[in-house]
Amino acid sequence: MHAYRTHTCNDLREDHVGERVRLSGWVHRKRDHGNLLFIDLRDHYGLTQCVIEIDGPGFDKVEHIRAESVVTIEGPVVKRTDDTINPDLPTGHVEVRIEEFTIQSAAQELPMPVFGEQEYPEEIRLKYRFLDLRRERIHKNIVLRSKIISSIRRRMVDQGFLEYQTPILTASSPEGARDFLVPSRLHPGNFYALPQAPQQFKQLLMVAGFDRYFQIAPCFRDEDARADRSPGEFYQLDMEMSFVTQDDVFAAIEPVLHGVFEEFSDWDVTPAPFPRIPYHEAKLKYGTDKPDLRNPLEIVDVTEVFRGSNFGIFAKAIEAGSVVRAIPAPNTGDKARSFFDKMNDWAREQGAPGMGYIILADGGGKGPIANNLGDERIQQLKDLMGVGDGDGVFFACDKEHGAADLAGKARTKVGQDLDLIEPGVFKFCWIVDFPMYELDEKTGNLQFSHNPFSMPQGGLDALQNQDPLEIISYQYDIVCNGVELSSGAIRAHDPDIMAAAFEKVGYDRARVEEEFSGMMNAFKYGAPPHGGIAPGIDRIVMLIADEPNLREVILFPMNQVAEDLMMGAPAPAMKEHLRELHLRVIEPVEPHKH
Secondary structure (H helix, E strand, C coil), rough: CCCCCCCCCCCCCCCCCCEEEEEEEEEEEEEEECEEEEEEECCCCCCEEEEEEEECCCHHHHCCCCCCEEEEEEEEEEEECCHHHCCCCCCCCCEEEECEEEEEEECCCCCCCCCCCCCCCCCHHCCCCCHHCCCCCCCCCHHHHHHHHHHHEEEEEHHHCCCCCCCCCEECCCHHHHHEEEEEECCCCCHHHHECCCHHHHHHHHCCCCEEEEEEEEEEEEECCCCCCCCCCEEEEEEEECCCCCHHHHHHHHHHHHHHHHHCCCEEEEECCEEEEEEEHHHHCCCCCCCCCCCCCEEEEEEHHHHHCCHHHHHHHHHHHEEEEEEEECCCCCCHHHHHHHHHHHHCCHHHHHHEEEEEECCCCEEEHHCCCCHHHHHHHHHHCCCCCCEEEEEEEEEEHHHHHHHHHHHHHHHCCCCCCCEECCCCCCCCCCCCECCCCCCCEEEEECCCCECCCHHHHHHHHHCCCCCCCCEEEEECEEEEEEEEEECCCCCHHHHHHCCCCCCCCCHHHHCCHHHHHHHHHCCHHHHHCCEEEHHHHHCCCCCCHHHCCCCCCCCCCCCCCCCCCCCCCCEEEEEECCCCCCCCCCCCCC
């Protein structure tokens, strides 16, 4: 007999009755029934009930063992009586009578219980993550993550992609976030950077002729945490293809994502090809470039309805360059006025002056806006929006960006408040035709709106002859249920196009040649047209597991301020180590207190 186990804690069934078995695992919980003591023994695979009578061998040891201690139990498998069968457990028709009981590792008193799914503060959960990971829900999530990654790998290989590993120690690159820097001992005063993404390396692989690359790639960005973004590091399905158009990239990644979501969830998944929504249309209809298509509401531009109207607040704002966006609230005509007032209060919480509304009824409208609009304009509003009596309409009036943003948030809130979000579905879409450039809101300077290495639609001619803010690019995002899974692009593989693109944001050619020397140099020696994408693994798992936070699908996440509470990172370095690296720590200057 094996020293620790003949079976796992998920193996035993009625046909094992009468066999002598040995199981090892954690004491999940104990239940004292007077003359009988029950132990639920847990391992990675499942749970088996074990039982000992008060006069059984080693009863004292069993009675005093703490939950989460690791033990080995030996004894015969016996059938449970009909009234004690547990149909929720695969092993629920049998139990093991404890005849030998060995303590492998006794547990101290627990800082948090493993049995049960009650919530605990983040600080305790992360400090004792090894205990947190023993809990059923999070344990399942991590196993699910492993299976999803295996499935993705298989699907990519089946499509002719090969997995290659790119460097972790590399050069700093302006990709939009802060780099993590690693000091070089051999080159004092110089630093490596951890890759924000394998962007340049995967493009160089295409130049090197490898055609179809993928990698489950670790990426490192010194960013603040959010519910859908981990601080520090994350993983992505990084892929790149040669001699492809945008359509080819979509055709390669859609079956992978559709297949994985269908394989690991019983929700309905958008069939391929996924809908494509141009960026400007998405911003207009949904107020965001990450639309949740489970919400049926669509925003409508109603600026012309209010232009020159008697509703002076909007009319004056329109003359000053504002727009008006309208959000339908169907079947709210019979709602109490408090429903509409609460939206107004909510808008103020978002930093807006408020949120106007009209309640459509009796062929006209009710409310202060309706009184100043007149029947003809109200009819115009109804025709534009496809709404009628019994519906409500909310309005966001601001400059285009602000109005879109507030209307998008209001669309989400109205959809949730009215319970309009379709349940049990994964709704995918592509956002396409991103603008190549945008104006920095603070400085007014031109900057890249997306990936700087993208191909502008129209190529060099567009860069030389079009208004930069009118240039659109072969850039695309894939979105699921309002979560952006990935950005991608067809790349600018011509050094002249790349130099001209960067010139628009203030880089002269010499600087581009210097900062992107690896890529610019490579492009001079024959580069194929190529493109790719990199869906986030953590977000994919989060969606499939139906979890609201990435922390629930990552083995050892950091807290909100990028600390590993379990391992005590970050921590000061030893003086000897700093000396080797020719580094000196400068303490932060305390701000003056007035």
